Amino acid sequence: MIKQAIIPLAGLGTRLLPLTSVFAKELLPINGKPGIEYILDECIEAGIKEVIFIISKKKLMIKKYFYNDKFYKDIIKRKKDPRIINEYKKILKYKKMIKFVFQDKPLGTGDAVLKTKKFIKGKFFLMLLPDDLIVKQNCSKAMITLHKKFKSSVMASMKVKEKEVSRWGIYNIKEKISTKNFIIKGVIEKPSIKQAPSNNAVIGRYILPKKIFNKLLKLKPGKDGEIHITDAIQSLINDNNKFIGHNFSGKYLDCGTMNGYINSTLEIAKIWKFVWLALDTLG
Ligand code: UTP
DSSP states (O other): OOOEEEEEOOSOOGGGTTGGGTSOGGGSEETTEEHHHHHHHHHHHTTOOEEEEEEOGGGHHHHHHHOOHHHHHHHHHHHOOHHHHHHHHHHHHHHHHEEEEEOSSOOOHHHHHHTTGGGOOSSEEEEEOTTEEEESSOHHHHHHHHHHHHOSEEEEEEEOOGGGGGGSEEEEEEEEOSSSEEEEEEEEESOOTTTOSOSEEEEEEEEEETTHHHHHHHOOOOGGGOOOHHHHHHHHHHTTOOEEEEEOSSEEEEOSSHHHHHHHHHHHHHHHHHHHHHHHHHO
16 A cells, blocks of 8 residues: 655746745645645545655745744634634644655755655655646546556656657557556656657656665766656666556646746636535525
């Protein structure tokens, strides 16, 4: 059973400058709720019991968000506001399941993952990249079900426009297992249109084997001088480890770019407007 998830949060967030010059992008509100809480709710619903946050000194604000107890206790004592009491209870629930580890320098996603090595207990763990929100369906839950069936690694995927392949990890298919699931032949980090073997992109949800840490330890920096998780995955595939690409059913929202972030806030507001209207009709 997969009970642990890791969330790399130590990147610089340059695509969301100037906001990220002083603010952690994962705390930016999407319809009044920080993006990271959507990710945590997805984990909880998927049965995850422990989440490891990889942060840096520049991202200490994220730890503070969950560790502001004295502030909450003082305010609650003075105001006794039920809304604040409820919000604090929610924060406490999240805090109980979060562990923090540090990546001092943003040397790449692979290097970030390596920082969790000594904390991973099971043979497999879940990784979520918080820039990628998937709403309407719980992608992690569907991937864990798939993992149980095939006992293999799984990566979320979707088709992207050919001219946009260089933004993603791109994989090609070895074998189709069903309409939405494929055995992966190989994966390449942010290829040019010419290099790209397909337009199947890896989206930020992964079920990875613990043995990926040994690969990461041996890996040399790849594209742009960073250590990429994609390169470690390719090395595992070369050793005949099975990776399944899962075309998820939910709606993908990109929160890592300014246009994507603005669009995500609009899309989630639309979903909530629909919920409020439905509740209103029911009286
Ligand atoms: P990205 O490279 O896509 O995003 O990392 P970024 O670095 O945060 O932002 P840009 O590209 O400068 O706009 C994907 C995920 O991996 C984390 C990031 O925080 C993000 O959640 N990451 C990236 C790390 O934790 N450490 C790194 O060294 C690099």
